[in-house]
Amino acid sequence: MTATEDPVAFPSASAPPHSLEAEEALLGAILLAPSLLKSVCETLRPEDFYRECHRSVFAAMLQLADMRAAVDVVSVVDLLCHNGADPPSVGWAAKVDGLSASCPAAAHAPQYAAIVKRNARSRHLLLVMYEAQAAIRAGEPESAAALMRAV
Numbered sequence: 001m002t003a004t005e006d007p008v009a010f011p012s013a014s015a016p017p018h019s020l021e022a023e024e025a026l027l028g029a030i031l032l033a034p035s036l037l038k039s040v041c042e043t044l045r046p047e048d049f050y051r052e053c054h055r056s057v058f059a060a061m062l063q064l065a066d067m068r069a070a071v072d073v074v075s076v077v078d079l080l081c082h083n084g085a086d087p088p089s090v091g092w093a094a095k096v097d098g099l100s101a102s103c104p105a106a107a108h109a110p111q112y113a114a115i116v117k118r119n120a121r122s123r124h125l126l127l128v129m130y131e132a133q134a135a136i137r138a139g140e141p142e143s144a145a146a147l148m149r150a151v
Contacts (some may be wrong), residue, residue: 016119018119019050025102025109029108030071030102036106052087080096129148
């Protein structure tokens with residue numbers, strides 16, 4: 001994972017907490033069993049996904065569900081291309097189609113969602129801590145304390 005794959009910049013040299021496998025398995029599970037989207041969308045937002053393309057796919061799934069349209073590979077790819085999510089060279093069809101194969105078992109979607117959410121929460125906490133450190137270094141300990149209380 002390189003910085004160019006994820007727009008969230010972390011000051012640390014190591015990658016922040018994430019599980020691409022859980023993200024892919026969850027998205028694949030939704031493609032295999034679209035009825036899972038309702039329960040998953042109660043706890044997850046597109047921003048909870050680490051990889052930008054996974055955020056885009058999940059957002060497209062939510063948009064399709066809001067329109068009461070089919071949530072399947074063809075519809076998701078069509079919406080992504082129609083919304084101009086990325087240039088056609090990204091190969092949305094292959095990426096989205098591959099997600100179904102990444103899912104060991106659709107029934108485990110709640111577990112995959114919990115992993116994605118846990119990692120998103122950990123990344124959020126890390127960002128808050130980095131901001132608090134920066135505030136302390138800038139001589140603003142009150143700002144750092146307020147940031148820490150907010151989480």
